[in-house]
Amino acid sequence: MALVNIHFLNLQNNYLFADIAKKVNAFKVTHPKADIISLGIGDVTQPLCPAVVEAMHKAVDEMSDSSTFRGYGPEQGYDFLREAILKNDFLPRGIHLDKDEVFINDGAKSDTGNFQELLHWDNFIGVTDPIYPVYIDSNVMIGRCGSFHDGKWTNVRYMPTTAENGFLPELPKGRPVDVIYLCYPNNPTGTVITKQELRKWVNYALKNDALILYDAAYEAYIRDPKIPHSIYEIRGARKCAVEFHSYSKTAGFTGVRCGYTIVPKEVSVSTFEGERIPLNQLWLRRQCTKFNGTSYISQRAAEAIYSAEGKKQIRATVDYYMENASMMLSTLRGLGYECYGGENAPYIWMRTPDGMTSWSFFEALLYGANVVCTPGVGFGPSGEGYVRFTAFGSHERTAEALERIKAWQE
Numbered sequence: 001m002a003l004v005n006i007h008f009l010n011l012q013n014n015y016l017f018a019d020i021a022k023k024v025n026a027f028k029v030t031h032p033k034a035d036i037i038s039l040g041i042g043d044v045t046q047p048l049c050p051a052v053v054e055a056m057h058k059a060v061d062e063m064s065d066s067s068t069f070r071g072y073g074p075e076q077g078y079d080f081l082r083e084a085i086l087k088n089d090f091l092p093r094g095i096h097l098d099k100d101e102v103f104i105n106d107g108a109k110s111d112t113g114n115f116q117e118l119l120h121w122d123n124f125i126g127v128t129d130p131i132y133p134v135y136i137d138s139n140v141m142i143g144r145c146g147s148f149h150d151g152k153w154t155n156v157r158y159m160p161t162t163a164e165n166g167f168l169p170e171l172p173k174g175r176p177v178d179v180i181y182l183c184y185p186n187n188p189t190g191t192v193i194t195k196q197e198l199r200k201w202v203n204y205a206l207k208n209d210a211l212i213l214y215d216a217a218y219e220a221y222i223r224d225p226k227i228p229h230s231i232y233e234i235r236g237a238r239k240c241a242v243e244f245h246s247y248s249k250t251a252g253f254t255g256v257r258c259g260y261t262i263v264p265k266e267v268s269v270s271t272f273e274g275e276r277i278p279l280n281q282l283w284l285r286r287q288c289t290k291f292n293g294t295s296y297i298s299q300r301a302a303e304a305i306y307s308a309e310g311k312k313q314i315r316a317t318v319d320y321y322m323e324n325a326s327m328m329l330s331t332l333r334g335l336g337y338e339c340y341g342g343e344n345a346p347y348i349w350m351r352t353p354d355g356m357t358s359w360s361f362f363e364a365l366l367y368g369a370n371v372v373c374t375p376g377v378g379f380g381p382s383g384e385g386y387v388r389f390t391a392f393g394s395h396e397r398t399a400e401a402l403e404r405i406k407a408w409q410e
């Protein structure tokens with residue numbers, strides 16, 4: 001008899017985006033002429049930059065000729081891309097990594113979700129709250145999170161990040177956490193972490209023999225030169241941290257699919273007997289079994305963003321989104337709203353006025369201004385009382401949405 005993995009049955013249906021769609025559709029039925037603007041989408045809207053498009057065309061041409069055709073590539077990715085990553089993303093920050101510590105992926109979602117496979121099923125995980133849902137759900141799937149009560153998993157340490165603590169999670173007290181997920185710049189709050197604060201986490205991990213899984217998907221949005229782009233800017237991190245990168249938000253690769261994961265050779269975890277097992281070898285073994293590499297065309301596309309032209313072009317797109325963010329911040333703050341993020345990340349995290357719930361503000365905004373936001377509570381219990389706006393729209397639509405919010409408020 002084929003039995004189901006019952007842990008999958010424990011997953012809470014993440015109705016967030018489905019619920020949003022349902023409520024938007026209900027509104028459309030009664031207001032068929034309304035022109036709705038979404039500031040809720042988590043996808044980019046601007047096209048691939050010319051350097052990337054050119055590289056992809058060239059790669060396709062190579063694939064069409066038997067003398068340059070590429071079949072299966074190395075599971076860890078092509079050297080041309082791994083070398084470009086080391087040279088451009090790490091060396092300029094004084095971080096010396098080896099090519100074998102870079103694993104090209106098909107996007108950070110896969111690897112942030114899959115990496116937990118390497119860890120014992122009853123490791124205790126800690127997450128900042130609110131949070132990108134993949135981290136918890138992928139752990140639920142193998143039975144690591146306990147049961148779900150009152151909006152929380154019993155075997156997960158939630159570390160609230162709210163305006164009250166300046167969006168700085170506190171180090172866990174009591175039972176030590178074995179695996180810590182951090183995402184900076186943060187989705188959904190748009191907030192960042194300083195080197196000093198990040199150092200506390202690295203020291204905690206070293207002291208407690210914990211592993212940090214660091215999601216740097218929004219690193220390209222950092223403007224403040226003091227904010228770290230990589231956890232490896234912190235001394236000791238290469239002993240305790242794995243880092244995930246994605247070209248999705250950096251270069252509009254949400255549909256192209258490419259990113260990379262850094263697994264330093266020094267990072268190891270323990271057996272019950274105390275033997276140290278390096279995660280680099282284990283991850284390589286896992287990838288060689290379950291992953292046949294990212295497409296050659298996507299890897300050539302990623303390589304192109306490190307050319308002089310490519311760098312300039314992707315920077316222009318990131319700047320474009322960040323102009324939306326600053327327009328949103330100034331308008332919303334001008335209207336008296338309490339806003340966070342948006343300075344080093346493409347997200348604005350706004351406190352709802354008058355203690356409204358996330359969902360009631362969502363509905364009020366939809367009906368009052370025909371603008372869609374994302375209710376913060378959808379990202380975790382500490383997201384209640386906030387909504388998220390994204391900067392990934394066009395200037396025109398973002399400006400219009402803001403005009404409507406203004407008119408609605410006045």
Ligand SMILES: *Cc1c(COP(=O)(O)O)cnc(C)c1O
Binds near residue numbers: 107108132183187249
């Ligand atoms: C968008 C996003 C990613 C990237 O996902 P891809 O699979 O690379 O498209 C990773 N982490 C967070 C927090 C994100 O918001």
